[in-house]
Amino acid sequence: MSISNTVVGQRAKRTTSAVPKIRTGSGLPARAGVGLKPEHFRDVLATRPDIGFFEVHAENYMVDGGPFHHFLGRIREHYPLSLHGVGLSIGADGPIDEAHLDRLDALIRRYQPASFSEHLAWSSHGDVFLNDLLPVPYDRATLDRVCDHVDRVQERLQRRMLLENPSTYLEFEASTMDEAAFLTEAVRRTGCGLLLDVNNAHVSCVNHSRAALAYISSLPLDTVGEIHLAGFATDRDAAGAPLLIDSHGSPVDEAVWGLYAAVLARIGPTPTLLERDNDVPSLATLLAEAQRAENLMPAPAGPKRCGIYWGCS
Amino acid sequence: MTQATFAAALLTPDLPCPAGLQAWNGSDPTARLAVYRNNVVSSLIDAVADTFPVVQELVGEEFFRAMASVFVRRHPPRSRVLAHYGAEFADFVDGFAPARAVPYLGDVARLERARVFAYHAADADALTAEMLGEAMSSGEDLGALQLVCHPSISVVVSKHAIVSLWAAHQGDGDLSVVDPALPESALVVRPGLDVLVLRLPPGAARFVIALQTGAGLADAAGLAAGETIDFDLPNALALLMSHGALTSVQIPRSRSR
Numbered sequence: 001m002s003i004s005n006t007v008v009g010q011r012a013k014r015t016t017s018a019v020p021k022i023r024t025g026s027g028l029p030a031r032a033g034v035g036l037k038p039e040h041f042r043d044v045l046a047t048r049p050d051i052g053f054f055e056v057h058a059e060n061y062m063v064d065g066g067p068f069h070h071f072l073g074r075i076r077e078h079y080p081l082s083l084h085g086v087g088l089s090i091g092a093d094g095p096i097d098e099a100h101l102d103r104l105d106a107l108i109r110r111y112q113p114a115s116f117s118e119h120l121a122w123s124s125h126g127d128v129f130l131n132d133l134l135p136v137p138y139d140r141a142t143l144d145r146v147c148d149h150v151d152r153v154q155e156r157l158q159r160r161m162l163l164e165n166p167s168t169y170l171e172f173e174a175s176t177m178d179e180a181a182f183l184t185e186a187v188r189r190t191g192c193g194l195l196l197d198v199n200n201a202h203v204s205c206v207n208h209s210r211a212a213l214a215y216i217s218s219l220p221l222d223t224v225g226e227i228h229l230a231g232f233a234t235d236r237d238a239a240g241a242p243l244l245i246d247s248h249g250s251p252v253d254e255a256v257w258g259l260y261a262a263v264l265a266r267i268g269p270t271p272t273l274l275e276r277d278n279d280v281p282s283l284a285t286l287l288a289e290a291q292r293a294e295n296l297m298p299a300p301a302g303p304k305r306c307g308i309y310w311g312c313s
Numbered sequence: 314m315t316q317a318t319f320a321a322a323l324l325t326p327d328l329p330c331p332a333g334l335q336a337w338n339g340s341d342p343t344a345r346l347a348v349y350r351n352n353v354v355s356s357l358i359d360a361v362a363d364t365f366p367v368v369q370e371l372v373g374e375e376f377f378r379a380m381a382s383v384f385v386r387r388h389p390p391r392s393r394v395l396a397h398y399g400a401e402f403a404d405f406v407d408g409f410a411p412a413r414a415v416p417y418l419g420d421v422a423r424l425e426r427a428r429v430f431a432y433h434a435a436d437a438d439a440l441t442a443e444m445l446g447e448a449m450s451s452g453e454d455l456g457a458l459q460l461v462c463h464p465s466i467s468v469v470v471s472k473h474a475i476v477s478l479w480a481a482h483q484g485d486g487d488l489s490v491v492d493p494a495l496p497e498s499a500l501v502v503r504p505g506l507d508v509l510v511l512r513l514p515p516g517a518a519r520f521v522i523a524l525q526t527g528a529g530l531a532d533a534a535g536l537a538a539g540e541t542i543d544f545d546l547p548n549a550l551a552l553l554m555s556h557g558a559l560t561s562v563q564i565p566r567s568r569s570r
Contacts, residue, residue, distance in 0.1 A: 062394040063433035064464070067506045070436075087393030093316045100393055125320035129390040131360070132352040134319065169348040173333045174314075207345075209337045235348070239340035245348055 026115035026162055026193065026225030028053050028080055028271035030297065032290035035275055040283045041071035048078060049287050052294070053114065055082035055273050061111075062103045076111050082226065082273065083113035087129065090149045090163070091122035091136040101156045108157060115226060115271070117162035117195045118153070120146065120183065137172035138182040150190040162225045163187065164195035167203040167232075167246035179204070180218040187220045194220060197228035198260045199252065199275075203244040212259055221267050229260060229293060230275035249278035251289060261296050269297035322346065323353045324386050357385035357398070364399045365425045367482045368406070371415060380409055396433050399426060417473030417493050424475050424510065427467035427501040431508045434465035439504055439557035448562035456531025459563040460524050465503040466558050468518050468525070472496050476512040504557025511556060516544025521553070529565070 031052025036044070044054075054075060061068055072081075088100060108116060121133035136142050153161055165183055177185075187194055196219065205212035231250030235243040252260075252274070264270065272293045274286060314333040322328045330343040358381040362369055369377040384405050390398045403426060406412055407419035440460070448458055469475065474495045481488035498518035500511040513521070516537035523533035537544040553559050 059394050060396070063396050065436035066431075066433045066465075066503065068433065070506060089393075097393070103394075122316060124393060125316050127391050128320065128324075129393045129395075130320060130323060130353050131356045131390065131395065132323075132349060134316075134323075134349060169345045170334045170342055171336065172314075173335055237336060237338070237340045238342075238344035239336075239338050241336075241338050241340065243345065243348065 026082070026117075026271055028082055028114045028226060030269035030271055032272045032274065032293040032297075033080075033082065034283075034286045034290050035273065035277065036072070036075065037276075037280050038068065038071075039280060040286075041067070041075070043283045044075055045071070047283075049283065051079065051287060051290060052271065053080040053082055053273075055084050055275075058083050058085040058104055058107055058116075059087045061107055072111065081111055081113040082115045082117065082271070083107060083111065084273075085116070085118040086133070087123055088118045088153065089122045089124040090118055090153070091120060091134070091142070091146055092124060092149075093122070093145070094124075094126070096149050096152050097124070098156075101153065105157055108159070115162060116157060116159060117164055117226060119164045119166060120186070121166050133166055135166060135168045135170055135172070138175040138177045138179055139172075140176065143177075143182055143185055146186055147189045150186065150192050154190065154192065160192055162193040162195035163190075164197050164228065165200050165204075165219070167197070167200035167207075167244075169207055169243060169245075171208060178218075180215055184218070184220050187223050193223045193225035195226045195228060196221070196224045196263065197230070198263060199228065199230040199232060199256050200246060202253070202256050202259055203232050203246050206242055206244045209241075212255075213262060216259065216263060217266075221263070224263075224267055224270055227260065227263065227270050227272040228275050229256060229272060229289075247278060248275050252292075257292075257296075260293070264296055264298070272297075323350050324389060326350060354382060354385055357389065358382055360390075360395050361385065361399050361402060364429050365402065365422055367425055367479055368418060368422050370482055371418060371421065371478075372412065376411075380406070380412060383409070397430065399429075402426065417471065417475060417478060420469065420471040420473055420475045421478060423469045423471075424479055424499050424501065427469055427499070428508045428510065430467060431465035431501050431503040434463075434503060437463055437465075437560045439463070440554060440559040440561055442554065445554070445562060448564060451564060453564050457529045457565050459527060459529055459565060460533075460553075460559050461561045461563060462521065462525050463502055463504065463558050463560050465501075465508075466521070466525070467501045468513070468521050469499040469501065470518050470522075471498060475499055476510060479510060500553075500556075500558065502556055502558045509556055511552065514543075514545065514548060514552070515541045517549040517552065520544065520546075520549050521558070 029052045033051055033053035033055055036054040036056050119133050123130055123133060201216050202212050205215050229252045230248045231252055233245040233247040235245055237243045274289045314331045318331045322331050330346045334342040336342055336345055358378055361381045388401045403419045403422035406422050412418050473493050474491050474497045476497045476499045477491040480486050481491055498513040500513050502509050519540045520533050520537035523536045534546045
């Protein structure tokens with residue numbers, strides 16, 4: 001942490017005043033949140049932890065009824081919600097799936113999430129769903145297509161979405177711009193916000209031998225509506241270079257905490273999700289990790305955090 | 314390189330790494346593509362394993378994952394909603410030659426799939442004795458009454474003791490005394506938040522399947538009685554009602570509500 005604290009201080013002095021005060025954020029509170037896992041449904045309702053928000057994967061709730069809707073409905077009464085899509089396939093070379101947009105619209109009407117986000121990636125080809133977030137080349141044709149798709153999503157859902165920077169393992173010879181330029185242009189043209197996944201930034205930058213802080217600094221940070229933090233696994237490529245895998249199966253790495261602190265110093269308190277999708281630990285463990293994120297946020301000058309949503313006593 | 318080429322390379326490990334991919338250090342991109350290949354196939358195998366835990370216990374994890382890896386490549390998901398992935402798994406297991414030594418494996422898969430279907434099915438209130446009594450005293454032909462099944466229900470008919478086998482794997486009953494060759498039929502239903510697996514008495518499976526296809530009470534009971542003289546209509550109705558498997562009574566040709 002000592003290294004990152006130093007970075008924070010430097011960054012804060014140099015750039016804070018340059019960042020616009022108006023936050024075009026997500027509507028989520030500038031606090032830490034955790035992913036809502038079915039194994040924690042009952043625990044959440046029984047203990048009502050003091051947490052900023054919960055996030056769910058939209059596709060898990062595209063079912064007719066049953067416990068998922070029962071518990072999400074009850075938990076939503078007490079917490080703000082972030083709806084995070086993993087199946088919209090915004091980077092696909094085919095058109096956006098209108099039936100999937102209809103399902104998203106229905107979920108948004110039902111649960112009134114404070115934020116909807118999706119990935120700069122593709123996950124379906126034709127009618128085959130590949131269940132992974134796959135990479136796109138950063139060229140003009142892809143940029144145009146992604147912007148058309150984001151426009152269509154925002155038009156259909158009648159709301160601004162957040163677009164998440166990906167973790168990638170490969171690069172395309174066809175790319176003509178870097179990822180930050182691509183995201184900056186997509187955000188500028190569509191008016192969407194950025195979901196800054198700091199772990200993805202770290203993973204991709206290690207995988208492609210770039211400087212993560214420089215990458216993050218070149219993103220449109222004034223449009224960040226939410227931050228994601230997660231853990232990664234470590235592998236090696238064919239030449240023995242480190243290849244980090246965005247696994248969501250372990251605690252947040254110290255390097256990612258350092259980058260996160262640097263980001264906060266730049267943009268101030270920001271809704272931050274601790275993502276854990278594999279080897280999910282106890283709710284208490286997730287909450288402790290969320291508390292660490294919240295401890296890194298300077299106290300907001302605005303309204304007190306407690307309010308009708310949070311049920312603080 | 315198109316996304317079609319990339320997608321094909323993900324699901325077919327024998328295909329070469331598509332052209333146009335690179336790594337900063339000039340290393341062979343095949344090793345990096347392997348991360349995506351593994352993400353796709355492993356996550357889908359995990360999804361299948363989540364739905365069919367007893368099938369996995371019956372054949373062991375190693376065999377199960379090998380079998381599932383063939384399945385996910387042959388039947389990748391056709392929906393972005395994975396909750397119902399694996400509809401073809403039981404039929405696939407029936408035709409999977411290395412699994413033939415376990416003849417009941419496919420039917421256990423059908424039972425597990427029915428449980429996941431029930432878990433996510435639409436909610437509906439159960440038919441009460443009062444509602445049934447009201448319909449029965451409506452002056453209509455009792456035999457023509459149509460009993461409407463809960464949206465979550467499935468019937469799994471088997472030549473094997475699938476309910477006993479499944480229950481033993483939940484710690485309910487002793488697996489060593491289960492005779493897999495005894496035929497059993499299962500009713501799967503979720504009246505509230507919990508999915509129930511019930512062993513159906515003789516003829517009741519035929520009765521429920523008839524109800525599901527819209528048959529009237531008399532016709533459904535007739536089909537069940539034609540299958541076995543042991544069919545007990547009051548007993549079957551009591552079983553279904555006490556587990557919330559029926560939701561309403563429709564009176565054909567009568568004043569609609």
